[in-house]
Each structure stands twice: as structure tokens, then as C-alpha cells.
Amino acid sequence: xxxxxxxxxxxxxxxxxxxxxxxxxxxxxxxxxxxxxxxxxxxxxxxxxxxxxxxxxxxxxxxxxxxxxxxxxxxxxxxxxxxxxxxxxxxxxxxxxxxxxxxxxxxxxxxxxxxxxxxxxxxxxxxxxxxxxxxxxxxxxxxxxxxxxxxxxxxxxxxxxxxxxxxxxxxxxx
Numbered sequence: 014x015x016x017x018x019x020x021x022x023x024x025x026x027x028x029x030x031x032x033x034x035x036x037x038x039x040x041x042x043x044x045x046x047x048x049x050x051x052x053x054x055x056x057x058x059x060x061x062x063x064x065x066x067x068x069x070x071x072x073x074x075x076x077x078x079x080x081x082x083x084x085x086x087x088x089x090x091x092x093x094x095x096x097x098x099x100x101x102x103x104x105x106x107x108x109x110x111x112x113x114x115x116x117x118x119x120x121x122x123x124x125x126x127x128x129x130x131x132x133x134x135x136x137x138x139x140x141x142x143x144x145x146x147x148x149x150x151x152x153x154x155x156x157x158x159x160x161x162x163x164x165x166x167x168x169x170x171x172x173x174x175x176x177x178x179x180x181x182x183x184x185x186x187x
Contacts, residue, residue: 046081064146064155072111075119093126102126109157113164114172118180130169137165 020028042050059067074080091102105127106120114130121128140162147156163169 043079043081048081051081060148060150063144064148065143068110068146072116075111075116075123078119078122080119080123087124087126091126098127100126105129108132109159112159112162114169114176117173117176130173131163132161133163133166133169134161135166137168138162 042054059070062070087102093100093103102124103126104124106125106129108129108131111117111120111128111130112132117128117130138161140160141158145158145160147158148154149156
């Protein structure tokens with residue numbers, strides 16, 4: 014039998030208040046995009062976690078909008094047109110980060126002028142065996158040997174169609 018620990022109601026309330034306060038603090042810093050919070054708290058904490066897990070967590074956070082808000086609007090001088098496509102700035106996210114097009118909306122809010130997704134293959138595939146992502150701590154970098162793990166063409170295509178329909182709907186509301 015496991016012994017029960019009895020905690021007074023005041024101590025329990027204080028504990029709940031501290032937890033709630035912590036969530037408010039973290040949420041506010043994420044919402045307002047505190048660079049110092051990311052640099053001093055988030056990034057050092059994430060270095061204790063397997064890099065592939067951190068990558069998945071990053072995609073999920075961006076998917077649900079937990080990304081720093083851009084504090085400034087791109088200067089019109091940065092607007093770029095390439096092959097009849099207009100971009101608010103010329104800085105893009107290369108393929109490989111959001112392999113399955115799961116977090117396009119969140120990554121766009123992060124400030125990228127464009128986002129490249131993939132690599133996408135005709136059928137879903139698991140990619141290389143784990144471990145396949147390695148930290149180079151001294152260089153503040155990672156080596157990515159994922160392979161072409163992805164959900165496959167049909168799943169990603171459906172996600173992109175859904176994203177386009179929702180983004181067009183939101184544009185019409187403005």
C-alpha cells in the first residue's frame with residue numbers, strides 16, 4: 014500500500030496559484046515574442062531533449078499558433094515578385110522543417126515571406142532509422158539525416174487544399 018501524503022488546503026491552493034502563474038508567464042512571453050525568454054529559458058531547456066522530439070514539438074507548437082509574434086511589419090521595400098508570385102519579404106523557410114505542411118499558418122505568422130514544404134513522396138514512408146538528427150553543440154547547429162519521412166502526396170495535398178480554403182475564407186472576412 015502506498016502511503017498518502019496529506020497536504021493542507023492552503024498549501025494546495027498556493028501550489029495551484031504558482032502553476033497557473035507559471036503558465037500565464039510562459040504564455041505571455043510566447044505570445045509577445047520575448048526574444049530573451051526564448052534565449053534564456055526555452056532554448057537551454059530544449060537542449061536537454063532529443064533533437065527529433067524538439068523538432069516534432071516545434072511543428073506542433075507552430076501548428077497551433079504558439080510562435081513568437083512579429084513585432085514589426087515588413088517594409089514595402091522588401092516586397093519581392095518572382096515568377097509572378099508576390100512575397101512580403103525575400104526570406105523563406107527551406108524544405109525539410111515542415112515536411113508535411115502541418116504548420117504553414119503558424120510559420121507564416123512567424124514572419125517568413127514564403128515556406129517550402131516537403132520533401133513529399135508519392136506514398137508515405139518512414140525515412141531513415143533513428144537516431145537521425147544530431148546536435149553540434151559547439152556550432153549551434155544540427156545534422157539532419159531524416160531521409161524522406163513524410164505522410165505521402167495525398168495526405169499533404171489534402172492539407173494544402175484545406176489550408177488554402179481556410180486562408181481564402183479568412184482573407185474574405187477582413
